[in-house]
Amino acid sequence: xxxxxxxxxxxxxxxxxxxxxxxxxxxxxxxxxxxxxxxxxxxxxxxxxxxxxxxxxxxxxxxxxxxxxxxxxxxxxxxxxxxxxxxxxxxxxxxxxxxxxxxxxxxxxxxxxxxxxxxxxxxxxxxxxxxxxxxxxxxxxxxxxxxxxxxxxxxxxxxxxxxxxxxxxxxxxxxxxxxxxxxxxxxxxxxxxxxxxxxxxxxxxxxxxxxxxxxxxxxxxxxxxxxxxxxxxxxxxxxxxxxxxxxxxxxxxxxxxxxxxxxxxxxxxxxxxxxxxxxxxxxxxxxxxxxxxxxxxxxxxxxxxxxxxxxxxxxxxxxxxxxxxxxxxxxxxxxxxxxxxxxxxxxxxxxxxxxxxxxxxxxxxxxxxxxxxxxxxxxxxxxxxxxxxxxxxxxxxxxxxxxxxxxxxxxxxxxxxxxxxxxxxxxxxxxxxxxxxxxxxxxxxxxxxxxxxxxxxxxxxxxxxxxxxxx
Numbered sequence: 506x507x508x509x510x511x512x513x514x515x516x517x518x519x520x521x522x523x524x525x526x527x528x529x530x531x532x533x534x535x536x537x538x539x540x541x542x543x544x545x546x547x548x549x550x551x552x553x554x555x556x557x558x559x560x561x562x563x564x565x566x567x568x569x570x571x572x573x574x575x576x577x578x579x580x581x582x583x584x585x586x587x588x589x590x591x592x593x594x595x596x597x598x599x600x601x602x603x604x605x606x607x608x609x610x611x612x613x614x615x616x617x618x619x620x621x622x623x624x625x626x627x628x629x630x631x632x633x634x635x636x637x638x639x640x641x642x643x644x645x646x647x648x649x650x651x652x653x654x655x656x657x658x659x660x661x662x663x664x665x666x667x668x669x670x671x672x673x674x675x676x677x678x679x680x681x682x683x684x685x686x687x688x689x690x691x692x693x694x695x696x697x698x699x700x701x702x703x704x705x706x707x708x709x710x711x712x713x714x715x716x717x718x719x720x721x722x723x724x725x726x727x728x729x730x731x732x733x734x735x736x737x738x739x740x741x742x743x744x745x746x747x748x749x750x751x752x753x754x755x756x757x758x759x760x761x762x763x764x765x766x767x768x769x770x771x772x773x774x775x776x777x778x779x780x781x782x783x784x785x786x787x788x789x790x791x792x793x794x795x796x797x798x799x800x801x802x803x804x805x806x807x808x809x810x811x812x813x814x815x816x817x818x819x820x821x822x823x824x825x826x827x828x829x830x831x832x833x834x835x836x837x838x839x840x841x842x843x844x845x846x847x848x849x850x851x852x853x854x855x856x857x858x859x860x861x862x863x864x865x866x867x868x869x870x871x872x873x874x875x876x877x878x879x880x881x882x883x884x885x886x887x888x889x890x891x892x893x894x895x896x897x898x899x900x901x902x903x904x905x906x907x908x909x910x911x912x913x914x915x916x917x918x919x920x921x922x923x924x925x926x927x928x929x930x931x932x933x934x935x936x937x938x939x940x941x942x943x944x945x946x947x948x949x950x951x952x953x954x955x956x957x958x959x960x961x962x963x964x965x966x967x968x969x970x971x972x973x974x975x976x
Contacts, residue, residue, distance in 0.1 A: 527739045534726045534747025536668050541805030542719030542863075543675065543755055544778055544798045545624035547762055549860050552772035554712030555700035559759040561712025562720075566752040568713065568911065569720045571904035572874045573748055574896040575881040577741040580727040581893040582884070584736040588727045589873050595887065596880035601934065604825055606876050607816065608930030613721075613869040614813035615846050616926070618806040619853035620718070620862040622646050625802045627775025627859070632795035638775075642854040649806050650847040653814060654838050667804030674797035675758055677789070678778050682761035685785025691765040698768070714914035718863045719755060721870055723748055724877075725812065741894045775859065810846060818842040827937050849929070857922065864919045865926070871908045878904040 547558060554561045579592045590607035597603070619642070626641030685691055699708045723744055733739050762771065762781045771777040782794035818839035821830035832841040853862060878901040885898075 526734055527742060530726065530733055530739050530743040531746050531750075534723055534743045535750050537722035537725050537808075538720055538747055538751040539672060539675070539754060540719070540722060540808070541621050541624070541671065541802045542721075543758060544629075544671070544801050545621065545627075545775070545859065546715060546719055546863060547759060548771040548774045548777035549863070550712045550716050550759075551763065551768045551777070553700065553715060554708045555703070556695040556698035556763045556768045557708075558712065558763050558768075558771075559696065559756050560699075560709045561716040562752070562755045562759050564709050564713035565716040565720050566748065566755070568717065568904075568907045569723065569748055570745065571900055571907055572878060573723055573744045574900045575874075575878045575904055576724055576727055577744050577894045578881050578896045579877065579884070580740045581737045582889055584733070584740075588724065589877050592880040592884070593876050596883040600825075602876075604820070604934055605927065605930060606873055607820060607825075608934075609869045609873050609927060611813045611816040611820075611846075612849075612923075612926045612930065613866050613873070614809035614816070615850050616853060616862055616866040616869065617718070617721070618646065618649065618809040618813070619850045619857065620859060620866060621802045621806040621809075622850065622854050623857075623859045623862060624775055625799060625806075629776040629779060629795040629798040629802070631776075632779070632791040639855060643851050645803075645806070646810075646847055646850045646854065649803070649810050650843050652807060653810055653843050654840055667800050667807070670797055671801030671804055674778075674794065674801055675754055677794070677797070678758055678781050679761060681782050681785055681787045681789065682758075682765045684787040685765050686761070688786050690785055693764050695768065696760050696763040710910070711914050714867065714911045715860065715863055717867045717871075717911065720748070720751065721866070724870070724874075737891070737893055810843075810850070813846045814839055814842040817846060824941065825937065826933050827940060849926070861919060861922070864915055865923050868912065868915055868919055868923045869926075871912050875905055875908045878902075878908070 550561050551558045583591060583595065589610055590603050593606045594600075594603035622642035622645045623638060625645045626636065626638035630636065630641060682691075686693070699705050703711070726743065726747075727740070758778070762778065765784050766777070766780050770780060774780055776795065776798060779791055779794050779798060782789050783791055817826065817830055818833075820826045821828055821842065830839075830842050830845060833839055853865075857865065881896070881901045882898065
């Protein structure tokens with residue numbers, strides 16, 4: 506639904522070219538959500554929920570929709586780049602809180618890339634060569650850093666090609682699995698089995714807490730709000746439509762995978778879809794599908810590391826973090842921000858396994874989603890001078906509740922690791938205060954001007970570098 510504010514208000518300034526139409530925005534959201542998570546985590550989720558893997562993804566999809574309502578209202582109310590940090594800043598005007606939300610978004614990109622780096626060194630790579638997972642993960646992040654440092658155009662082109670490959674891989678899994686079932690292989694009843702010793706609800710929620718990793722990305726689309734045509738109408742359609750399309754694909758893949766391959770086999774594999782693709786009359790060679798999966802993992806990691814490095818660069822460029830992190834190389838890429846985010850990623854690869862790193866990513870984003878859901882309620886007292894989408898008040902309340910509920914399905918180690926990572930951000934912030942004085946990073950306007958970090962499969966949008974403002 507839409508609501509009108511008093512006509513005396515002024516429409517938010519539009520500084521970027523509005524080049525993204527409705528259909529392009531929808532594809533952008535689908536491309537952001539539909540990624541490497543499904544390649545890496547089907548087995549991990551199966552280990553938590555049992556054969557009914559699809560139920561965990563269905564619950565995760567439902568929970569994502571609740572938060573998408575909050576984003577739909579806020580992005581149409583404030584059609585500006587900066588996303589969650591912008592909304593929290595407008596709601597609370599507490600610079601440190603706004604910074605920590607921005608840093609949590611950045612950190613989630615690094616933990617997500619580290620997750621995919623661990624997956625890259627697993628069963629998919631073993632189809633070609635057997636190497637230590639940790640060493641492969643480190644090398645993988647270094648290669649991603651080189652592509653990132655090479656230039657934003659090169660990163661975009663690489664992203665466009667790999668997005669097409671990863672979508673084709675999922676469609677291939679669906680076709681192969683259907684052929685295997687039609688050939689009499691597999692067990693359809695397995696898709697409705699839950700893990701022994703767990704209640705159905707407990708198994709579904711435990712699996713959903715991890716499956717949520719595969720659905721994140723929809724929130725990134727709000728960072729192209731200044732480049733979308735008619736965002737008031739385009740964004741709700743793109744957010745909900747994109748989640749629905751990605752959700753249907755995920756549910757189809759997980760139902761068929763569970764029917765074709767025993768759950769314990771999926772759960773024991775770092776490359777579960779490879780096993781599915783090698784089943785039935787249309788089975789493909791393990792190397793063929795592994796190559797597709799490796800490209801998908803590389804694509805997901807690249808998107809996340811580009812986002813993380815540009816967001817860190819933007820915060821430095823606006824005086825919120827030490828200026829040294831805003832250094833730019835000869836190819837006009839943020840080399841020091843890339844180096845710093847890559848170093849954090851390597852530390853995570855060295856210290857966490859696939860499930861732990863995915864749980865960290867979800868934990869960080871659930872904290873961000875709680876802040877966004879609270880912000881949409883607080884900002885009801887802030888009218889704007891244009892129509893915007895309005896979500897019923899009970900939906901953000903439920904969104905807060907389900908995010909808190911999912912956080913309860915985390916063990917203490919995941920919380921500790923997440924807290925340490927956020928602590929790094931807090932130390933950087935305090936260091937900047939010490940270097941610039943109390944009036945340096947505390948100008949809330951800077952938190953609304955953070956660099957636009959996204960690289961999207963539909964748009965190729967790169968970082969918008971704003972004028973550097975010194976304290």
